[in-house]
Structure formats: structure tokens, C-alpha cells
Amino acid sequence: MHSGTSRLPEAVSAIESAALRSDRFRLEREADWQRLEAIVTRMEKGRLRRLPDEDLLALPGLYRTVASSLSIARETSLDAATLAYLEALVQRAWFVVSGPRSSLWDWLRGFLGGGWSAAVRGIWPDILIAFAVMVAGTAVGWLLVAQDVNWYHALVGGDMAGGRVPGAAPEVLRRTLFGESERGGMSLFATQLFSNNSQVSILAFALGFAFGIPSLLLLVHNMAMLGAMLWLYHGAGLLVDFAGWLAVHGTTELFAIMLAGAAGLHIGRALAFPGDRPVLQATAEAGRRAALVMTGVVLMLVVAALLEGFARQLVDQTFGRFVIGGFMLALWCAYFFAFRGNRRQVGPA
Structure with missing residues (x-):
């Protein structure tokens, strides 16, 4: 009983450390994620002509950055919500950057x-x-x-x-x-x-x-x-x-x-x-x-x-x-x- 009680603070400390690491990871990169999401959303809605040139030029770099973030998140076992968000964003961005360019x-x-x-x-x-x-x-x-x-x-x-x-x-x-x-x-x-x-x-x-x-x-x-x-x-x-x-x-x-x-x-x-x-x-x-x-x-x-x-x-x-x-x-x-x-x-x- 004493041994199990002594390990409880360690488990709590590990959870808090993982959460802090996930929050820090997100805060350091969230601006790029949000910018890529905004660009992808506008392109999905057919508003390509209204998109600034600097956003179009930044799109490939942002895509690579977010894809790299997803890779790191998987390796470090970050929280499930962050992983799900990054996976969905990378998938959407792929269709914009590398997916089919023409309709049927x-x-x-x-x-x-x-x-x-x-x-x-x-x-x-x-x-x-x-x-x-x-x-x-x-x-x-x-x-x-x-x-x-x-x-x-x-x-x-x-x-x-x-x-x-x-x-x-x-x-x-x-x-x-x-x-x-x-x-x-x-x-x-x-x-x-x-x-x-x-x-x-x-x-x-x-x-x-x-x-x-x-x-x-x-x-x-x-x-x-x-x-x-x-x-x-x-x-x-x-x-x-x-x-x-x-x-x-x-x-x-x-x-x-x-x-x-x-x-x-x-x-x-x-x-x-x-x-x-x-x-x-x-x-x-x-x-x-x-x-x-x-x-x-x-x-x-x-x-x-x-x-x-x-x-x-x-x-x-x-x-x-x-x-x-x-x-x-x-x-x-x-x-x-x-x-x-x-x-x-x-x-x-």
C-alpha cells in the first residue's frame, strides 16, 4: 500500500510534465498552424483570387512546417487532441498543395x-x-x-x-x-x-x-x-x-x-x-x-x-x-x- 501511494505523486508529476510539454509545443508553433488553416479554408471555399500573394508563397513552407510538427508530435506522444488536429490539417493542406488540380x-x-x-x-x-x-x-x-x-x-x-x-x-x-x-x-x-x-x-x-x-x-x-x-x-x-x-x-x-x-x-x-x-x-x-x-x-x-x-x-x-x-x-x-x-x-x- 505504501509503495503504491508513493508512486502516485510521480505519476501526477509525469502527467503534468507531458501536459506542459504539449502546451509549450503548441504555443511555439500554433501561429503557423492557424495561418495554414486560414489559407486552406479560404482555398477550399473557392476564394483563391482574394488570397494575398504572400500567403500563396508561404503555403508550401507552412505545409512542410505543419507536417514536421505532426511528425514530432507522433514521436513524442503528445496529447490526442493535438495529434488529431494536426493530422486533419495536414490532410486538408495536402489536397491544396499536392492534390488534383482539375475537376472532372x-x-x-x-x-x-x-x-x-x-x-x-x-x-x-x-x-x-x-x-x-x-x-x-x-x-x-x-x-x-x-x-x-x-x-x-x-x-x-x-x-x-x-x-x-x-x-x-x-x-x-x-x-x-x-x-x-x-x-x-x-x-x-x-x-x-x-x-x-x-x-x-x-x-x-x-x-x-x-x-x-x-x-x-x-x-x-x-x-x-x-x-x-x-x-x-x-x-x-x-x-x-x-x-x-x-x-x-x-x-x-x-x-x-x-x-x-x-x-x-x-x-x-x-x-x-x-x-x-x-x-x-x-x-x-x-x-x-x-x-x-x-x-x-x-x-x-x-x-x-x-x-x-x-x-x-x-x-x-x-x-x-x-x-x-x-x-x-x-x-x-x-x-x-x-x-x-x-x-x-x-x-x-
């Missing part, structure tokens, strides 16, 4: 205002390769089916083909392109085609890490299916009508597939041929650029879905469909290859 709207404006088109132009060699591969894939599909009709079922598949099979009467195939009675069935086919192309776009990009080879093979396979269907409608004398039906959303959708394949190939080329840069640096730069392109590909697929769901349904003439498809193709080409804008806010060049 600012990012979107920079993305559509030139960042996306600059990223696309940055992978133009890969776009040319992807375009050539897609053309070759279409030709391969056509030639395979022309030599052996059994290739049609292997390339298109039963779920995708439906009634669009070799031997179908021209009038049956025509009703899949025009008229109200069969439009629901063709809408289902278009939905399946859109779903397939969306998956191809994502996979073509995702498989780019394998030196881009799987991306190119995927493009060949997907376009071979299109080549087989072009052969089918050509045999029925409906090639132009089918091309018009496809053009409404296809010029956007196939463009998106081409960009996705090119983005995957861009990463693969950076892995295989990094040039004078280290492999990791080359791949990281290519990955950032390709990711920016793919963000736009998602947007293009959404636009293609809207065109498929509305424009193609409302326009029941081949010429009108070509007009819509041609306009969209011209719009994308003009945006990507003629429009420069301001690309400083997003992504690498």
Missing part, C-alpha cells in the same frame, strides 16, 4: 478538347497496321467461304447467323434489312453484333501485352466473320444494302475496334522494341497513351449503340444509311487527324 469537368474538357485526338495520332503506325489487318481479315473470311461454304458456319456461328445462312432466299435476307415485320429480329442480331464487337475491342487491348500478336489475330478472326456475311449478301445481290445497313453504326463501331487493336499493338510494340529507353519506361508511356485511347473507344461504342438503336431504326433507305455512316466516319477522321485543340490537361502526346 476540366478533365473531360481537356480529353475531348484535344487529349484524346492527340493520343490517337500518337499511335498512328499501329492504326495503319490494325487497318491493314482488318482489311486482310475481311478478305480472308470472304475467300474462305467462297471456297468452302462450311466455313460460313465456323466463322459466323449459329447464334449470330440465325436465318442468315447460305441458301437463304434473297427475299428472306432482304427482309432482315428492310421492313417493319422483321426489324425486331434484325435488332437482336445488331445487339449481338455490338456485344461481340465490344468484347473484341476490350480483348484486343487487353492482349496487347503479348507483343500485340493476339490483338492482331483477334482482329483477323472478327473481320473474317464480317467478310463471310458480306459474301452471303453479295450472293443474294444485297451487298450494297447490307453495307448501308452496317454503315449506320459500323463506321463508328469498326473504327473503335481498330483503335482498340492499335492500342493493344502499341503496348506490344513498346515491349518488343523499347528503343533507347528502358523497357519499363517505354511500356509505361505506351500504356498511358493506350489507356487514353481506350477511354475514347468506350465512348465510341456508346455512340455506336445509340446509332444502332435509333438512327438505323428510323432510316429505312440504303442511301440515307450511307449518309449517316459517311457523316460519322468523316466526323471521326476530322476529329482525330485534323483537330488539334488543347491537349495539355490529359495524358501523354
Whole structure:
């Protein structure tokens, strides 16, 4: 009992000493804390223009001072209230000093205002390769089916083909392109085609890490299916009508597939041929650029879905469909290859 009683004054003395040390620590630095808090509060409220120049110049130094105070407070086990205050203040100040500078709207404006088109132009060699591969894939599909009709079922598949099979009467195939009675069935086919192309776009990009080879093979396979269907409608004398039906959303959708394949190939080329840069640096730069392109590909697929769901349904003439498809193709080409804008806010060049 005597021993416990004798230790009580020592414990009280230790508590008083810790409190005195905490008060002294706070008094010596509180002016800087309060000044930083006032600056941060005004900036959080959007009053940056009213902030004096001397406060803006002092902001980085004040932030470092308060961060140092927090570090000392943690090491010396100061009172919990001081620690909580400093942690909250440092966190708020970090967002002001080092946090994101732009809002979502600012990012979107920079993305559509030139960042996306600059990223696309940055992978133009890969776009040319992807375009050539897609053309070759279409030709391969056509030639395979022309030599052996059994290739049609292997390339298109039963779920995708439906009634669009070799031997179908021209009038049956025509009703899949025009008229109200069969439009629901063709809408289902278009939905399946859109779903397939969306998956191809994502996979073509995702498989780019394998030196881009799987991306190119995927493009060949997907376009071979299109080549087989072009052969089918050509045999029925409906090639132009089918091309018009496809053009409404296809010029956007196939463009998106081409960009996705090119983005995957861009990463693969950076892995295989990094040039004078280290492999990791080359791949990281290519990955950032390709990711920016793919963000736009998602947007293009959404636009293609809207065109498929509305424009193609409302326009029941081949010429009108070509007009819509041609306009969209011209719009994308003009945006990507003629429009420069301001690309400083997003992504690498």
C-alpha cells in the first residue's frame, strides 16, 4: 500500500510534465498552424483570387512546417487532441498543395478538347497496321467461304447467323434489312453484333501485352466473320444494302475496334522494341497513351449503340444509311487527324 501511494505523486508529476510539454509545443508553433488553416479554408471555399500573394508563397513552407510538427508530435506522444488536429490539417493542406488540380469537368474538357485526338495520332503506325489487318481479315473470311461454304458456319456461328445462312432466299435476307415485320429480329442480331464487337475491342487491348500478336489475330478472326456475311449478301445481290445497313453504326463501331487493336499493338510494340529507353519506361508511356485511347473507344461504342438503336431504326433507305455512316466516319477522321485543340490537361502526346 505504501509503495503504491508513493508512486502516485510521480505519476501526477509525469502527467503534468507531458501536459506542459504539449502546451509549450503548441504555443511555439500554433501561429503557423492557424495561418495554414486560414489559407486552406479560404482555398477550399473557392476564394483563391482574394488570397494575398504572400500567403500563396508561404503555403508550401507552412505545409512542410505543419507536417514536421505532426511528425514530432507522433514521436513524442503528445496529447490526442493535438495529434488529431494536426493530422486533419495536414490532410486538408495536402489536397491544396499536392492534390488534383482539375475537376472532372476540366478533365473531360481537356480529353475531348484535344487529349484524346492527340493520343490517337500518337499511335498512328499501329492504326495503319490494325487497318491493314482488318482489311486482310475481311478478305480472308470472304475467300474462305467462297471456297468452302462450311466455313460460313465456323466463322459466323449459329447464334449470330440465325436465318442468315447460305441458301437463304434473297427475299428472306432482304427482309432482315428492310421492313417493319422483321426489324425486331434484325435488332437482336445488331445487339449481338455490338456485344461481340465490344468484347473484341476490350480483348484486343487487353492482349496487347503479348507483343500485340493476339490483338492482331483477334482482329483477323472478327473481320473474317464480317467478310463471310458480306459474301452471303453479295450472293443474294444485297451487298450494297447490307453495307448501308452496317454503315449506320459500323463506321463508328469498326473504327473503335481498330483503335482498340492499335492500342493493344502499341503496348506490344513498346515491349518488343523499347528503343533507347528502358523497357519499363517505354511500356509505361505506351500504356498511358493506350489507356487514353481506350477511354475514347468506350465512348465510341456508346455512340455506336445509340446509332444502332435509333438512327438505323428510323432510316429505312440504303442511301440515307450511307449518309449517316459517311457523316460519322468523316466526323471521326476530322476529329482525330485534323483537330488539334488543347491537349495539355490529359495524358501523354
